[in-house]
Amino acid sequence: MARTDARTAHATGVERLLSSYHGVPDGAPVRLAKPTSNLFRARTRTHVRGLDTSGLTGVLTIDPVSRTADVSGMCTYEDLVAATLPLGLAPLVVPQLKTITVGGAVTGLGIESTSFRNGLPHESVLEMDVLTGAGEVLTVSRTENADLFHAFPNSYGTLGYAVRLTVELEPVLPFVALTHRRFHSMPELVAVMEGICQTGALDGVTVDYLDGVVFSPSEGYLCLGFRTAAAGPVSDYTGRKIYYRSLQHEAGVTGDRLTISDYLWRWDTDWFWCSEAFGAQHPLVRALWPRRYRRSRTYSTLMTYEQRFQIGDRLEALKGRPPRERVVQDVELPIERTVEFLDWFLDTVPIRPIWLCPLQLRSTDRWPLYPLQPGKSYVNVGFWSTVPVGTSEGETNRRIERRVAELDGHKSLYSDSYYSADEFDRLYGGETWRAVKQRYDPNGRLLDLYAKAVQRQ
Numbered sequence: 001m002a003r004t005d006a007r008t009a010h011a012t013g014v015e016r017l018l019s020s021y022h023g024v025p026d027g028a029p030v031r032l033a034k035p036t037s038n039l040f041r042a043r044t045r046t047h048v049r050g051l052d053t054s055g056l057t058g059v060l061t062i063d064p065v066s067r068t069a070d071v072s073g074m075c076t077y078e079d080l081v082a083a084t085l086p087l088g089l090a091p092l093v094v095p096q097l098k099t100i101t102v103g104g105a106v107t108g109l110g111i112e113s114t115s116f117r118n119g120l121p122h123e124s125v126l127e128m129d130v131l132t133g134a135g136e137v138l139t140v141s142r143t144e145n146a147d148l149f150h151a152f153p154n155s156y157g158t159l160g161y162a163v164r165l166t167v168e169l170e171p172v173l174p175f176v177a178l179t180h181r182r183f184h185s186m187p188e189l190v191a192v193m194e195g196i197c198q199t200g201a202l203d204g205v206t207v208d209y210l211d212g213v214v215f216s217p218s219e220g221y222l223c224l225g226f227r228t229a230a231a232g233p234v235s236d237y238t239g240r241k242i243y244y245r246s247l248q249h250e251a252g253v254t255g256d257r258l259t260i261s262d263y264l265w266r267w268d269t270d271w272f273w274c275s276e277a278f279g280a281q282h283p284l285v286r287a288l289w290p291r292r293y294r295r296s297r298t299y300s301t302l303m304t305y306e307q308r309f310q311i312g313d314r315l316e317a318l319k320g321r322p323p324r325e326r327v328v329q330d331v332e333l334p335i336e337r338t339v340e341f342l343d344w345f346l347d348t349v350p351i352r353p354i355w356l357c358p359l360q361l362r363s364t365d366r367w368p369l370y371p372l373q374p375g376k377s378y379v380n381v382g383f384w385s386t387v388p389v390g391t392s393e394g395e396t397n398r399r400i401e402r403r404v405a406e407l408d409g410h411k412s413l414y415s416d417s418y419y420s421a422d423e424f425d426r427l428y429g430g431e432t433w434r435a436v437k438q439r440y441d442p443n444g445r446l447l448d449l450y451a452k453a454v455q456r457q
């Protein structure tokens with residue numbers, strides 16, 4: 001779409017959003033009606049009116065000189081990356097799932113293998129237009145309505161909806177050369193990760209991308225990526241081969257190469273490894289599964305049906321087994337407490353593999369609703385599966401919350417949470433949230449953060 005067409009479509013989209021907002025009877029709460037979602041909690045409150053987001057999905061402009069992109073709030077990273085890669089550019093952090101939107105990653109947080117040097121997606125936002133609960137569209141930035149700008153990350157749409165964002169981009173090269181290093185112990189793995197976070201390099205060579213996977217206490221891998229323009233053969237994990245399995249080896253180090261596009265989406269094809277739950281990794285099923293449906297969106301749609309009809313629990317019951325508790329979480333530990341967490345987790349929670357992704361804030365800005373300390377390294381630990389139910393609701397999730405808090409960590413809010421209101425308030429900047437809510441959504445048209453994140457409204 002030409003630039004002016006994109007701008008016109010965006011302006012029409014904003015008008016539709018506003019008219020759907022004003023069409024809701026006064027005082028009634030609203031939420032976004034989006035065609036996709038990467039939230040992982042079922043809603044108990046379903047009667048809230050949805051706002052029209054059609055027309056707010058496009059890339060508006062990309063400026064290769066200032067290395068910025070202007071996008072509508074519901075633009076997916078899949079669409080943004082498709083527009084930036086031909087110019088040799090990419091967002092500073094590209095969350096792994098193609099349907100995550102720029103607005104969603106900023107308000108609900110995101111992370112990827114550039115986060116050890118680029119921080120989190122909200123840090124590369126220069127300015128946003130936000131529809132507030134008061135029904136106005138305001139521009140917010142570090143200098144304009146700065147209280148809303150800084151409280152927006154981790155507010156999950158309770159302070160306003162981003163309808164347009166200007167984000168920074170960085171140069172990329174056509175290929176990523178990968179090195180997968182095997183470790184037989186968690187302390188060794190985390191020590192090497194910490195060294196890379198501190199210096200940005202390993203053995204004197206600059207590392208561009210860094211994440212890792214743990215299969216067992218004695219089998220973990222760090223996956224180091226290096227930008228390269230050198231031509232050569234590349235692997236393809238969108239077909240029969242499966243990316244996460246390619247990491248496993250006996251030798252100390254193996255290498256691989258991917259196109260930059262396949263690297264950025266390496267985890268989308270099999271939703272990390274979660275496609276296994278749908279049989280999509282069985283060679284026969286995989287051969288029959290159309291390639292275009294090998295993507296996270298397919299699995300998250302199937303998961304929605306699974307949740308709605310409790311298919312998993314019914315199958316367990318047919319086998320004479322009790323239902324299972326869903327444990328789908330990403331938590332952040334200070335890097336110096338990560339080994340303690342991993343030892344505890346691997347000993348206590350029967351979920352494998354687990355994903356590791358280091359991060360460090362990019363600037364000294366403070367983000368009060370998700371208060372990570374500038375200059376400090378953290379490790380995101382991701383685990384997405386089920387465990388046998390315990391004696392109380394959410395037993396394993398609650399134990400994880402307690403352990404993370406004991407180790408001074410944080411937990412993302414895209415999935416189930418069980419905190420008390422007081423604890424939630426203390427952990428997620430309650431005082432700031434209330435002050436900003438009072439200013440920009442005085443009549444409470446948008447939902448309450450605790451109600452949304454913990455009470456699943």
Ligand SMILES: Cc1cc2nc3c(=O)[nH]c(=O)nc-3n(C[C@H](O)[C@H](O)[C@H](O)COP(=O)(O)OP(=O)(O)OC[C@H]3O[C@@H](n4cnc5c(N)ncnc54)[C@H](O)[C@@H]3O)c2cc1C
Pocket residue numbers: 031032034036037038039040073074094095096097099100101102103104105107108109110111112156157158160161162163328382384414
């Ligand atoms: C299994 C799983 C794995 C995940 N793994 C990763 C990962 O590896 N890396 C990563 O970065 N993230 C990951 N996430 C988290 C994901 O990035 C966040 O949940 C993100 O908020 C999803 O964005 P979305 O665009 O899909 O938003 P949605 O899921 O549609 O919405 C999320 C929340 O944000 C609000 N919202 C959406 N758009 C806007 C907007 N424009 N303005 C204001 N509020 C808005 C919604 O109201 C809702 O409360 C994972 C999530 C799941 C379920």
